[in-house]
Amino acid sequence: MTETLRRTAVWRTAMVLVLILVAAVLPMFGPSLALEGTGEAAAPGLGVITLLRTTMFAALCVLVGEQAAAAMARRIRGAPDISPRSWAMPAACAGAAAALGLALIVANGNLLPKSLDDITLGSLHQTTDGRLALIEINAFIAAALCATSRRPAWARLPLAAVVAAEALRAHPDVGPEHMPLVGSALTLVHLTCAAVWAGGLLQILRTMRVWRPWPIAAVNLLTRYARVAAVMFAGITVSGICSTLRKVPLDSVFATSYGRVLAAKLLLVAVVAVLALGARIRMRRSMDPWQAVMPARIEVVLLGVAVAVSALLTAVPAPVWWDRPLWG
Numbered sequence: 359m360t361e362t363l364r365r366t367a368v369w370r371t372a373m374v375l376v377l378i379l380v381a382a383v384l385p386m387f388g389p390s391l392a393l394e395g396t397g398e399a400a401a402p403g404l405g406v407i408t409l410l411r412t413t414m415f416a417a418l419c420v421l422v423g424e425q426a427a428a429a430m431a432r433r434i435r436g437a438p439d440i441s442p443r444s445w446a447m448p449a450a451c452a453g454a455a456a457a458l459g460l461a462l463i464v465a466n467g468n469l470l471p472k473s474l475d476d477i478t479l480g481s482l483h484q485t486t487d488g489r490l491a492l493i494e495i496n497a498f499i500a501a502a503l504c505a506t507s508r509r510p511a512w513a514r515l516p517l518a519a520v521v522a523a524e525a526l527r528a529h530p531d532v533g534p535e536h537m538p539l540v541g542s543a544l545t546l547v548h549l550t551c552a553a554v555w556a557g558g559l560l561q562i563l564r565t566m567r568v569w570r571p572w573p574i575a576a577v578n579l580l581t582r583y584a585r586v587a588a589v590m591f592a593g594i595t596v597s598g599i600c601s602t603l604r605k606v607p608l609d610s611v612f613a614t615s616y617g618r619v620l621a622a623k624l625l626l627v628a629v630v631a632v633l634a635l636g637a638r639i640r641m642r643r644s645m646d647p648w649q650a651v652m653p654a655r656i657e658v659v660l661l662g663v664a665v666a667v668s669a670l671l672t673a674v675p676a677p678v679w680w681d682r683p684l685w686g
Contacts, residue, residue: 404673406470407463410456411669414494417453419665420445421501421517422550423557427565428511430558430582437575442564446510450502453520457498461491490523497523521549528672541604544597551593552668556661558583558590563654584638591631598624615674623671626664633657 424446431437462471464487482488497516504513525545562583569576602620637653 407460407673408666408670410459410463411672412666413456414453414460415665415669416662417449417456417498418517418520418549419553419557420449420560421453421513421557422553423559423561425511425514425517426554426558426586427561427583430562430586431565431579433582434575434578436572437579438569438572440568442561442568444505444510446505446513447502450498450505450513454495454498454502457491457494461488461495464488464491487527490527493523494520521546521553524549541601544601544604547593548597548601551590551597552665555587555590555594556658556665558586559654559661560658563658584634587634591634594627598627616671619667619671619674623664623667626660626667630657630660630664633660 424444428441431441461482464485465471465482482492497519500516501513501520504510504516525542528541528545562579565579566576569579605616633653634657637657640653
C-alpha cells in the first residue's frame, strides 16, 4: 500500500509539473511557432493574453467539472457520502483574476497597459468586449460566493454566463463574419462539452480516489462518466467541424496560424479519444476501475494541454477569407 501511495504521489507531482511547464512554455513559444512563415503579424501581448486565457479556461473546466461530477455521483446507488476537497474557491478566484487581467487589456484598446494611467475602466461599458469582460469577472466572483454557500449548485448560473460571454466574444456582430449567432451557438456547445469532458474527468478521478474502499461504486461512477463523455465528445466533434468549415479554408489550414494551432488541437483530441477508448475497454474486460486510472490520468494531462492550445487558438489572428458559403 505504501508503494502504491508513493507511485500515486509521484504521478500526481509529474502531472502538475507537466501542466505548469505547458502553461509557461506555450505562451512564450507557441505564438511565434504558429505565426512563423504565415505573413501574419503577432498581436501585441499575445503571450500574456494566451496565459490569461489558459488560466480562465482551466478555472472554468475545474468549476464545471465539479458540478458535473457531483451530479453524476448523486445518481450512483450505494455511493458513500464523501467527496474530495472542493477546488471551486481557488479556481473561481483564479478565473476572476484572469478575467480581470483580460478586462484591463480590453480597457486599454486591446493593448497591454504600460502604466495605470493607460487603463480607463469606465470605457469597458462602452464596448461589447468590455461589457462581456465585466460579465466574466462578476460571474467568477459569483461562482466563488456560491462555493462558500450552502447551495454550491447555484454556481451553474454564473458559469453558464461565462460560457455564453465567451461564445459571444468569439463571434462579434461586427466585421466580415456572416451569421455570428451561428458561430456563437457552435462555440457555446463546444466550450460546454469541453469543460464537462476535461473538468469532469479530473473530478471523477479525484472522487474515485476517496471512494477506493467502495470499488463497486467507483466502477459505476466511471461507467456513468464514460457515457457522458461519449456524448460530450460527439458534441465537441460536430461543433468543432462546423466551426472549422466556417473559419478556415481546407486548402490553407497550414498556411495560417489559426489553422496550425487548430491542427495541433485536433491531434491532441484524437490522442485523448484513443486513450479514453483504451481505458474503457480495459475496465470493461476486468470490471476493475483501477485498470482505467493510468490511461485516464494521461488523458487528464493531455486535456490540460488541449485547454492551453485552445487558449492560444482564441488569441492568434482569426483567418479572413471572402469566399464564404451561403450558410455562414
